[in-house]
Amino acid sequence: MEEKGYPFKKVEHKWQKYWQKEGLFKMDPSSPKPKYYCLMMFPYPSASLHVGHGRNYIIGDVVARYMMMKGYNVLTPMGWDAFGLPAENAAIKDGIHPKISTLRNIEKMKKQLMAWGTGYDWQREVTSCLPDYYKWTQWIFLQLYKKGLAFKKKAAVNWCPSCQTVLANEQVVNGCCERCDTQVTEKELEQWFFRITEYSQRLLEDLSKLKHWPERVKIMQQNWIGKSQGVKIDFPIVGENEVLSCFTTRVDTIYGATYMVLAPEHPKIKDLIGGVEKKEDIIAFIEKVRSQNKIARADIGVTKEGIFTGRYVINPVNSRQIPLWIANYVLMEYGTGAVMAVPAHDQRDFEFAKQYNLPIEVVIDNPREPLKAQKMQSAYEDDGAMVNSGQFNGLDNRQAMDDIADFMQEKGIGSRTMHYRLRDWLISRQRYWGAPIPIVYCKKCGEVPLAEKDLPVLLPEKVEFKPHGESPLKTVPGFINTRCPKCGEKATRETDTMDTFVDSSWYYLRYLSPKEKDKPFDSDVVNKWLPVDQYIGGIEHAIMHLLYSRFVTKVFFDLGLINFDEPFKRLFTQGMIVKDGAKMSKSKGNVVSPDELIAKYGADTQRLYTLFIGPPEKDAEWNDRGVEGAWRFLNRVWRLVDQLSAFSHQPSAEEKKTTASLKRKTHLTIKKVTDDLEREFHFNTAISSVMELVNEVYKAKEEKADAAVIKEAVCTTVVLLSPFVPHIAEEMWQRLGEKGSIFQRPWPQYDRDAIEAEEVLIVVQVNGKVRAKITVAVGTKEEEIKEIVLGDEKVTKWIEGKEIKNFLVIQNKLVSIVV
């Protein structure tokens, strides 16, 4: 295609080379400037990028360049979250080794990032799938292991009986295997966990330290941790010298507990049903529920299923015997795996009681109309006065909650306690493309961690990818067979690899000393540079990645490795770019390729449009027409610079007014752009205000304003645009006769005197409606304004013959008359 407009290809090539040569983005450790760590979530190296991906990097690049001009020593590194399932799937499908496809994708993406003009300190690049990185991921595992924070326990995985393989949640589609469509079941395996639950309270509390995180992300994390206060109550089992404990947040409803339900996985069931008549049926029921995988079990939703155990427990407050059931709607992972069922006041219990004809007893009355157990259509979950509750009758239920908890603690039948929804972090993956877990199993010594000096446990390269029922690592004898680090006897290696979220939970520390051979990071340097000043990434990482990173940081803090306990000071989560109302994806065919755009209009046009499209934290709809608008604007600025030297003029008195107004606009724009960048990254309004300035310059040229002031306006335009469209800005800067990189000059300051206006427009409202506008000198006295207003024809028309009830004057702004 023939190039029209400014020669963007030449310009972009020239300046990309220049930045690289000059090392513009190389962080200088000896710089006396204050530090600024600007971090983008490191990407998974995928084969094809679209303009939606670009938004993240473009925003980050604007921030980095702006902070540079503000005089900071900016660190802006980049790396690759390079382990993961897609590469392994590609290996199975196309037979290409994950390492090869991943490294190839990295090269491709790196070129793409450079084509966007985004600058990074490439000397600090990290790649999580390479041994010099994952050695330290394994090291981190060992530290957690030593602290008792890494441990093994049985846990269920999704299992495809046909492929004979473990499936990740995203490989399960509608409860079936994505490859062969077989119904997925659950299988128990010994798996590795990180004990993140030990940090529940701190992870929750410290959210309040994160003043510059989006509120919604903090709320999501808070809900995810899910703290609830309640009471743990012991129910004695009839005929045994034992109790079943349950947790409730609604201890006020205890008198209404008419049965108890256990999760099918509850460990005490085995003993309890030992001598029961229908033991076989119960076992069959438990088997049935457990054979369904978690996803299917959650799907059932409506159908609550259960079975009576034949046993009874005693409600400790009224000594009543109530039946003990097992049901699919009770989860072992939450609380104690046992629930006191109060059908009158809990909807789930209500549905179950209706289905199995269990008694319903009202203990909190609806203040609007008394409840009748037989007539209830649903549970009453709101507040009211206590009834049928012994000594607590008549109390407000909220009050009773406290009183009953006190009563129980006194009598020793229950205690106030807290529960968290957060579960331990399952880090085991039965996969090849991940960091091997550095553990060895020895017949004599059992489970033995490797010594730090024996790291890394290298991932073998020669493996078979075709699915045959087991993790590819299990088929490599050279990997599995080893010696016990303790006794030297023959031993076998752990074949599970680590969740990629482990890799990504600490990479931001590695950037500070990426080539360090003896430790994961240099504590002194890390302590100097962290926490990260600005973290930028997608909202999809609001919970997992950010929570895991916070956890790992806290562990490092406790280990004395670092002196801060939150990794990211400021967080910005950008919105998605959609097209035709849907997220861009190959399957939907709505992908906009950055390569074509760059070929047609250049990277700066794409950058400008991406930033102009809307507020960056919100989702935005891509529109090809809008790109042309950005292109037109850049050319408009380009021509302005081009023609500037030809313009010289000494203004007449009349033209001086235009000159003054342009000068004022110039400085107002500096203020506006700066405010928009400081305030939540409002690039869209910053850019529109520069557009206004450019329009004004065109007008001022037409009206022959002073050449020096026009030049000031044009230079300011170029500088203000530079973080957004760096290539063209550098080129124009040079053409304006300046030397060196525009990013090495300071960000402009506005002149307070220049933005002072001499006259203001005052709006006159009569009965709340705008009726006239008058222009007066700044600071005109109230009396004087009154006089002018009352003499105005447009105003008198509306107040004539009417009584003025109120006359309000707001300085330099507005007059409001009520008649």
Next chain:
RNA sequence: GCCGAGAUGUCGGAACUGGUAGACGACACGGACUUAAAAUCCGUUGGAGCUUAGCUCCGUGUGGGUUCGAGUCCCACUCUCGGCACCA
């Protein structure tokens, strides 16, 4: 169901602490330049009405409220999007 975000012209979106609603861009239309087209430049562009150089009324999802004045604050509701979901 719960939690969160949102609803403004034909479209993307502006409007900071209540003070001219619709900045800026896109689309559309008209004009200038041109042999012509593209590009560029200038102008018009929320709706309705009228006695049409202008003026009036209506207008920010719906209904109510506070206020001299509400897109903005309060109450109730509707819808859309996102996340979580049998959490005791």
